[in-house]
Amino acid sequence: MSQPDSSTIPCVFGEVLFDRFPDGSEVLGGAPFNVAWNLQAFGSSPIFISRVGEDELGEKIRTQMQNWNMDTSGLQTDTKHATGTVDITLHNNEPSFEIVANSAYDHIAADAIPAVQASMIYHGSLALRDNNNRSALMSLKQRTRADVFMDVNLRDPWWKTQDLHEMMSGARWIKLNENELAMLANDGGDQHEQAIYLAEKYSLELVVVTLGGEGAFALGSNGSMHQIRPTANIDVVDTVGAGDAFASVCMLGIENNWEISEMLERAQQFASAIVGIRGATTDALEFYEPFVRKWDL
Secondary structure, X not given: OOOOOOOOEEEEEOOOEEXXXXXXXXXXXXXXXXXXXXXXXXXXXXXXXXXXXXXXXXXXXHHHHHHOOOEOOOEEEEOOOOOEEEEEEEEOOEEEEEEOOOOHHHHOOHHHOOXXXXXXXXXXXXXXXXXXXXXXXXXXXXXXXXXXEEEOXXXXXXXXXXXHHHHHHOOOEXXXXXXXXXXXXXXXXXXXXXXXXXXXXXXXXXXXXXXXXXXXXXXXXXXXXXXXXXXXXXXXXXXXXXXXXXXXXXXXXXXXXXXXXXXXXXXXXXXXXXXXXXXXXXXXXXXXXXXXXXXXX
């Protein structure tokens, strides 16, 4: 994998919201926000581009970002739409999501996005369910000319096959789970063949496929296939944010020019740690410190 200009920073575009759990707890989340939060903890200093309501939840988000020393210049305030929320239910530790429509993060204003030199742009698919955000992202891509890391993140009913194919055609690296792979590479064959199909169709440099409890595999630009399995006896509290944890370390790997096998191993280590806590992130720096030391970040 080639290395982006180290003088620039990753740009993370998309939703920020509060995940509401059955026990009444609320945890700050949204896949792009989770990725940006993790990258900040790893010293990557991303700029996070999103939008919150002029409400209590929006203020909580801004305050928590400031407390985490995150750049808030890309966080817009919307006076008409509320901060995003998601109601989460858990079945056998697997989350299902009820996502509120027409939230503040659906209305990111292109002309309010700050100028940035981006090493790469991260985006998922949920925040692009609206034409407004697709236009805002296109403007950002045109201004920065940065390569795109796409995290598929399909959430029913907020996606269309044609939209996903357009997004993938604009990406250099993608991450998706095994179910998303099967839906998008519907030409048959095994999972490795499906990954090859996507890589060839969209000229992708890297395809990362997460397999839940079975680990993950990655296909490199030279056709090399790499596989990782988690260690046994992982204590699982919930799996919310595991994919986002994996994506954030993959981005670190691209930025730091890690070998694909090393990137996968480290992403699996971090994702295995995330499933041991409630929700997708934590504000405990000591949670991240062992990884920062071990990976020499």
